[in-house]
Amino acid sequence: MVTDNDLQNQSQSQKLLDQHSNFDRILDITHNPFPDKQVVLNIRPCLTNNFERYYDPQPGHVFFPIWLWMYSLRNPQWWDVLCFDAGTKKSKEVMCLNNRRRSHRTQLWAELNSLGIINRIIYSFVGPEDNALSYAYHYPMLWRGELEDQQRNDVGVGHEVYNQCAVNIVTETSTDVSYVSEKICKAFVAQQIPVVVGCVGVNKFLQDIGLDMFEDVVPWRTWDNEADQLTRVVKIAQFVDAWIRGRTILNDYHSLLPRIEKNKQYFHSEAFRNKIMGQMQVFTL
Secondary structure, eight states: OEEGGGOTTHHHHHHHHHTOOOOOOOEEEOSSOOOGGGOOOOOSSEEEOBTHHHHSOOTTEEEOOHHHHHHHTTOOTTSSOOOOOOOSOOOEEEEEEEOSOOHHHHHHHHHHHHHTOGGGSEEEEOOOOTTOOOOOSOOOBOOTTOOOOTTOOOOSSOSHHHHHEEEEEEEOSOSSSOBOOHHHHHHHHTTOEEEEEOSTTHHHHHHHTTOOOOTTTSOGGGTTTOOOHHHHHHHHHHHHHHHHHHTOHHHHHHHHHHHHHHHHHHHTSHHHHHHHOGGGGGGOO
16 A cells, blocks of 8 residues: 555655565555645556546546545544534534644635634634745634644544534635545534635535535535635635624524534435445445
8 A cells, every 4th residue: 555645755655666566556645635646656546535536537546535434434543532523502603723834724814814803713823824925913823721733633523612613614734636634524523514715616526425515604606616716715704704794603503403413414324425435336345
């Protein structure tokens, strides 16, 4: 098994592979948003988390959405213990957690600051990306009692904010690769309304695999196909601003609660896993 962690130096990885005669190999690039087209290692089959392959299967490539599968099964994988549940007695409106520096996270943080609503969101933000513009806005923004640690992986939903917050602004790992990480999964298992800051088409994909994206409340179609990242972020920020100032979020959550609960039930179901794991049947003995 060769994974995306072995692709930092593909020429070196290829040399190591050439030294061994066993060609019963699988390339797994599901863990991180690594662009399929940048993989030069000639290993097939290739497991990919790129949801473009869900719509357009390619010979030798197998769509494996590892994070959706893992969270659906409540499978902790590499961690000893993970929490996969949060309640529906939400008392606060919006959360947005950012423990890694990314350009879209910097843009969203700056835009919400400029709109004057960031203090009305439970927000964590370590700081702008290294090559970002100079900003006068305050950072880092940490939870009460939180220590800055950019190596921390908060992969479960055990923190109190998941029980408290009705809406989760999900700032995905990548906005330029068609990729779904554990960050999106958290909103579904924590019974929240997701507002996704991710790649083009991510909301449509999640809807196509049967998840309710609440488009009657969250107008994601107005930005989901927007190619320019900054424009996409601005549209999302403007919607969040209007929603917060409208003071309807908790009422909207309670009116949507039957659908939110149904979303979680479906997310953990065999029917959902059958929907997303169809291409993995090639490995069935």
